[in-house]
Amino acid sequence: MSYFLPHDRLESWLDDLERTHRVFAPTAEGRGVVFRRRKPTAESPAAPVCLERRPTESARHVLFPRSEVLLAFRSAHDESGTRVEVFEQEAPAPQVIVGLRACDAKGFAVMDRVYMHGRYADPLYTARRKATVMAVLACVPGNGPDNACFCHWFASGHEEHDAADIVLTPASGGFLIAPVSDKGAEFMESHAGYLEQGNEELENAAAAQRLAAREFLEKHCPAPALSKTETAIMRQFGNSMLWETIGEPCLACGVCTHLCPSCYCFTITDETRGNAGARIRSWDTCLNAGYTLEASGHNPRAAKAQRLKNRIAHKFAYYPALHMGKSSCVGCGKCIRSCPVGVDIRAAVFRVLAADEE
Amino acid sequence: MPILERRIIGFLCNWCSYGGADAAGVSRFTQPTDLRVVRLPCTGRMNPIFVVKALLAGADGVLVSGCHPKDCHYSEGNYYARRRLEVIKRFLPVLGIEPLRFEYTWVSAAEAKRWQEVVTAFTEQIHALPPVPRLPDDTGIERLLRELENSPLPICGCHAGHE
């Protein structure tokens, strides 16, 4: 079952989704394209959705906010005495993210393994994840892969749909919409009012477009033998000269981790004002010196080269070691595209592999 | 309901203006009650960011007062302060903040009368401006705490620090 959404009905379809879901979609702002909650009202329509350009940031913050209040507390007193009151978050409302790319969606699959399984499942992430429908926009030539993309290294995306529920493929003046999960099929059944039926011809055209995008990538940036990277990184772990060379241009800012769809580290801070306060969870970045700073004042990763090593090793070695060989890098290229000094994580991996072969 | 009082933060040097304000009080000079005083060891301690932090956190005005030039207890503190404060005053317009929200001046410990004039004139200046514009902090602690304050149980949120 597939559907066809003509371009001129895109905005009204999105507005229609608001009936049942909070809608998050990419919006062009300044030079960037960022995911914003659409809030159409009678007085002002929502800012137009921007699907023609790749988003600058990942949609990660929709499920895992940059900063969220885990709980708030205050001391309260009445005749019975003083006590501490604690306020927790309410259950999330149903939501849909429209127009994230397959790599962004795959980032959520990476996070699911960490935050939704085992003894330490994260209740807030899990609840939001379950309440969210992912409507992925497939990359096609002219609107998708660029020189920084390398999702084909990890099969992120073009025909595989980790974490995606629905796939929109640009095709003949609109989008072919195909559900790829049960959740997606159910969602589409209740939101097909604005849509036409898809047909085989459209489906074939869409599949050909997606294939063309993939072929571009394979030609532009051949994948290394990823099965070797995990052991190569661990073998080269103590090769400080190598990592210093890789890390030399790094400024140790956090652009890469903040735009990454699959970085999931956080820090916790209690902030108080008078008798009330909040426990805040906010994104942390392993490029920041404070990330590993110990209470004693010692910092095991004092140098930026050690921090960048952590980022690369986490993506390509520690995470795969814990999760059946799956890399936590999804190949979206956001870190490469936005790094102020052009640090290229692909080049770093190739360098480690080359050093390991010597 | 009209706003009767504005929030004005005063940063006063311990060695002069703080004494001047004290003397004005002891002399029973009538003063507006909008000013909340922070005592500094010297205006040289004045980080220009104090001014912006106060304004962004919701203060309607900021007044800094220290020793007259040549009279600094530490010889030079107010000379450095003069440069920094003049710079920050001229910087405010780029943010869209009215520069009249911030003044700095010099009042000695003996100038109780002058203190009365300064604080009265500055308070009038702030009252002539609309309340300070606020940024929409959907997740801001200010908003969170406002919500907590608005809930039925009384809380004392007026003092920063430990109680």
Added chain:
Amino acid sequence: MNNTEIMKNVLERASVLLAWGPGHDALHASPLFARKAHDVDKVVMDVRAVQSLAAYLPPLFQSEKEGRIAVLARPCHVRSITALLQEELIPVERLILVVLPCQGKLDMAKVMAACPAAESLDAAFVDGDNLVINADGRQWLLRLETMLSPACVRCPMPELPDAMIPEGCECVRLDGQARRPGEGGYAALDAFMEKTPQERWEFWKQEMSRCIRCYACRNACPMCVCRDHCVASARDPHWLSELDSVTDKLLFQVIHATHLAGRCTGCGECTRACPMGIPVGLLKMQMNKIVEELFGYKAGMDSKATPPLLTFEAIEKNIREKGK
């Protein structure tokens, strides 16, 4: 000697030459730490070489394994280096300045807007006054003049005057043609200040709501020398809330601008580094304009000058005296 030979010659006297090399594709360059003569063959120093290398100097000079350090610098970068020398953050005797006449630096956003296909280009190079881009089986010719960063367009000093070579500093000049000088001044700021205060406030509210707090603006800034000890990351004093608050994001920009008062050389790295395209450099431009008006001072022009916020006059010429 051609430029490559000059650089190789310099590298014989230095443990490292900070330069630019190939980036992730033909349109981009990335900082290159040349340590061997053959590294110099990879150097890219045309309009694609956009980063200021000055930010690397203070930490690199602290490293014990480095001898003398040579750095490729455009005239605007020399100002940053001079400002670092003024504050004694780098040792002049261990520094070798390799100055190139400046053709300007590309503004990647302008290039992408003029030629969206450039993001998947096959080749890019400079040919005379044009940037040539081969992509999608086609060729684009973009006039260089129209593709430069705003800082370059107004830059009045594409060629470094001899008087600006820091005292006691070894300086080697490379051959090349500089672009014509811009008008200088603060046109972009003046245009912004034409807006009403309310509009300016709304502008920052909107722009800063996009900030992701990656602090690239700070880390790319050559004058942000606090590095791992920035007040923005400090928990005590806790100046900035960890909440996702527009107020605190804007406050950080004010902190950055005030820390740069009398120190910012206007290189434009903060704006360039911002992944969200927030024009944070406007705030520093305002600061520079104030410092110029009040103290007749521009940072990084004279290695012997004292920055104005680190000194005072008993009677200030341009500050009206209070309370007399």
